[in-house]
Amino acid sequence: DTGVSQNPRHKITKRGQNVTFRCDPISEHNRLYWYRQTLGQGPEFLTYFQNEAQLEKSRLLSDRFSAERPKGSFSTLEIQRTEQGDSAMYLCASSFLGGEQFFGPGTRLTVL
């Protein structure tokens, strides 16, 4: 399958724990995006990479969130000291230059 993949698909954690999600984009795509989506809302932009460079972080992204794309291929999103308000679907998307974005299936995070 050459689509965008995300792991894990589901994560349940206790408040205060750290979690890390992984995204593998489509191989020839140089742009990678992270979004967060809560029930009944559209995806909200979190951050964006072009190759390995992180070019923008949303104001929504607190200091507890960090994302990396070390070799310009896969990316990780880490949330430290999780809070119940972090519960959401975390979506990764990739694209080549501009236009259409290809989304992964998402990681659903539940913070107890």
Added chain:
Amino acid sequence: SQKIEQNSEALNIQEGKTATLTCNYTNYSPAYLQWYRQDPGRGPVFLLLIRENEKEKRKERLKVTFDTTLKQSLFHITASQPADSATYLCALDEESGGYNKLIFGAGTRLAVHP
């Protein structure tokens, strides 16, 4: 403030009819607008992109219009089928001509009944 609005109420239509979904925006000047389909528990899937200098775009049973004066896009599905039931999201680029950081509406849920 910047805002994208889609009908929050679900749209229920009979199979075979045309579904029309609306996306309105304020305080943006997007270079293009996109429509995505999202099924429960899945990521959005790209459907159509329309640029600011295009009035209308078609793909099979789908048609999108873009009126930059009214700041509105309409999304039509003709000869609708139960398989078209899903949430439809509109998205635009926050920075005209930029690197396509997308801002999404909340989506409209479409239910097509046999």
